[in-house]
Amino acid sequence: MSRKLLRNVGVPLLSLLVLGGLWQAIVVGFHIAPYIAPRPMQAIDAVTSNWSTLWPLALGTIRETVYGFLVGAALGVFFGVIMAKVPVLQRSVYPVLVLSQAVPIIALAPPLVLILGFGVTPKIVIVAWIVFFPVTVNVVDGLSHVDQDLVNLARVYGAPRWRTFLQIEVPATTTPLFSGLKIGATYAVTGAIIGEGASGSYGSSLALYQVHANSNLDAAAVYGTTMLMTAIGITWFLLVVATEVAVTPWQRRSVARQPLRRRGVASAGEGTSIGSTPLKGES
Amino acid sequence: MAATLLALRDVTKRFGEATALAPTNLEIAEGSFVAIVGPSGCGKSTLFNVIAGLLRPDAGEVRLEGELVTGATGHVGYMLQKDLLVPWRTVEDNITMAARLTRRVTNADRLEARRVATEYGLGEFLRHYPSALSGGMRQRVALMRTLVTHQPLLLLDEPFGALDAQTRLEMQQWLLRVWRDTGRTVLFITHDVDESLFLADRVLVMSPRPGRVVADFANPLSRPRTMETLTDPIFIELKSQVMRLLHGGQR
Numbered sequence: 001m002s003r004k005l006l007r008n009v010g011v012p013l014l015s016l017l018v019l020g021g022l023w024q025a026i027v028v029g030f031h032i033a034p035y036i037a038p039r040p041m042q043a044i045d046a047v048t049s050n051w052s053t054l055w056p057l058a059l060g061t062i063r064e065t066v067y068g069f070l071v072g073a074a075l076g077v078f079f080g081v082i083m084a085k086v087p088v089l090q091r092s093v094y095p096v097l098v099l100s101q102a103v104p105i106i107a108l109a110p111p112l113v114l115i116l117g118f119g120v121t122p123k124i125v126i127v128a129w130i131v132f133f134p135v136t137v138n139v140v141d142g143l144s145h146v147d148q149d150l151v152n153l154a155r156v157y158g159a160p161r162w163r164t165f166l167q168i169e170v171p172a173t174t175t176p177l178f179s180g181l182k183i184g185a186t187y188a189v190t191g192a193i194i195g196e197g198a199s200g201s202y203g204s205s206l207a208l209y210q211v212h213a214n215s216n217l218d219a220a221a222v223y224g225t226t227m228l229m230t231a232i233g234i235t236w237f238l239l240v241v242a243t244e245v246a247v248t249p250w251q252r253r254s255v256a257r258q259p260l261r262r263r264g265v266a267s268a269g270e271g272t273s274i275g276s277t278p279l280k281g282e283s
Numbered sequence: 284m285a286a287t288l289l290a291l292r293d294v295t296k297r298f299g300e301a302t303a304l305a306p307t308n309l310e311i312a313e314g315s316f317v318a319i320v321g322p323s324g325c326g327k328s329t330l331f332n333v334i335a336g337l338l339r340p341d342a343g344e345v346r347l348e349g350e351l352v353t354g355a356t357g358h359v360g361y362m363l364q365k366d367l368l369v370p371w372r373t374v375e376d377n378i379t380m381a382a383r384l385t386r387r388v389t390n391a392d393r394l395e396a397r398r399v400a401t402e403y404g405l406g407e408f409l410r411h412y413p414s415a416l417s418g419g420m421r422q423r424v425a426l427m428r429t430l431v432t433h434q435p436l437l438l439l440d441e442p443f444g445a446l447d448a449q450t451r452l453e454m455q456q457w458l459l460r461v462w463r464d465t466g467r468t469v470l471f472i473t474h475d476v477d478e479s480l481f482l483a484d485r486v487l488v489m490s491p492r493p494g495r496v497v498a499d500f501a502n503p504l505s506r507p508r509t510m511e512t513l514t515d516p517i518f519i520e521l522k523s524q525v526m527r528l529l530h531g532g533q534r
Contacts, residue, residue: 147365147367149363149365149367150367150369152337153361153363153367154384155336155337155356156335156336156337156356156357156359156361157356157357157361157380157381157384157385157432158356158357158358158385159384159385160385163383163384163385164384167380167383167384168369168384171369171371172369174371248371250370250371250372250412250414253412254411254412254414254415255410255411255412255415256373256410256411256412258410
């Protein structure tokens with residue numbers, strides 16, 4: 001167990017440390033001026049020493065990222081399902097969705113701010129705009145590759161379509177769904193920062209904090225803010241991965257855990273006695 | 284003579300220009316074990332899909348226990364060469380899958396799944412996911428899942444086709460035991476002549492273009508069938524007759 005933990009957590013941490021070491025070596029080795037690039041510890045220090053200012057701003061970015069992601073994921077699943085189920089919609093809606101992704105998101109942000117104001121709404125819209133697409137693409141692919149023999153088997157049993165959808169098609173799509181969600185999760189924070197940047201000098205946000213630090217030639221704060229934004233993105237990605245691990249136990253385990261609740265049956269006594277008692281009665 | 288469970292009358296199916304199934308008449312007695320052998324493309328699976336209700340025939344009717352079921356599903360047990368176990372459910376939950384797909388799963392369903400699995404040697408694997416099972420075990424779970432639907436007619440489409448010879452023989456003997464225990468009627472597709480003669484009371488031979496039943500053999504070999512059955516003179520004689528029908532055109 002501890003070996004597994006070491007491999008899953010230790011190795012990624014080690015590669016982060018190597019990356020930091022490389023950064024340090026380049027800055028020191030090439031005598032890079034501190035107003036161009038700080039050392040890693042200076043950047044980290046610029047975050048921790050200004051934590052009381054940065055944390056509320058980060059909280060704002062987290063909120064935009066999470067809300068936007070959830071809206072985008074819901075939209076992505078919705079579009080994915082209707083397009084997979086209605087061929088006419090796939091032919092008519094899919095091109096529009098592809099078009100939506102061809103619009104440079106940086107160019108989309110200013111008009112959205114004009115329409116929706118300087119609040120949290122345009123940021124959520126931008127994040128959702130970015131997140132929904134990989135989710136939709138993967139859900140459409142997943143649903144259209146469900147084993148038709150399995151769907152036919154459900155039909156032979158006389159299953160209504162909605163039950164087949166919930167019991168067969170939805171679980172069969174978990175892996176592609178989470179592929180889409182993971183791609184969306186890595187992009188989500190980017191969308192939030194673009195939205196913040198498009199709000200001009202109005203309000204306060206991580207993006208504006210960085211712009212100010214940049215105009216003050218405070219490289220440590222600029223790099224530190226970038227690291228903080230990245231940390232938000234990574235944390236959200238890891239939360240999505242953790243959710244996937246939690247809802248897909250069959251991908252790692254060969255035996256299911258004992259269920260927390262099992263209506264009625266558990267109270268009748270668990271284990272082999274259940275299987276063998278009626279057997280004796282019948283033979 | 285047992286009552287007729289399944290009756291096909293002039294069942295015909297075309298796909299475009301090709302006649303997948305020429306007008307077919309067939310009666311299957313209750314409790315019998317009938318095998319259908321034929322090369323690929325002879326319409327075996329089309330016949331099955333019509334009986335199961337997955338395909339609506341272009342003409343003719345399908346009756347189960349006298350009731351008209353042409354083009355309707357929910358009347359038969361059905362199992363393919365692919366086990367079609369869902370990886371996200373445990374063995375127990377795979378066995379109760381038909382119930383889950385048509386109504387709420389009850390305690391009685393779960394108890395029955397456990398009873399069947401225990402009786403046929405998979406009681407210790409109830410909480411395992413299918414990925415932890417061997418091919419033979421997976422096929423056994425698939426058959427248990429078919430059994431607990433309580434349909435009188437089981438359609439088995441080459442269920443052991445993907446297994447190695449050793450496992451296959453074990454599964455055949457196990458299937459005969461299940462058949463004897465439960466008294467179901469079995470319609471069994473295979474392209475293995477040995478398998479059809481080892482298992483069935485009656486062997487139908489089909490041939491392609493157009494798909495049709497060309498011969499109907501009664502199999503008088505006594506039960507229980509064992510390894511010796513495979514070398515019985517009657518077995519050899521029947522086998523050569525069926526083989527001549529299947530490969531006659533090529534000699």
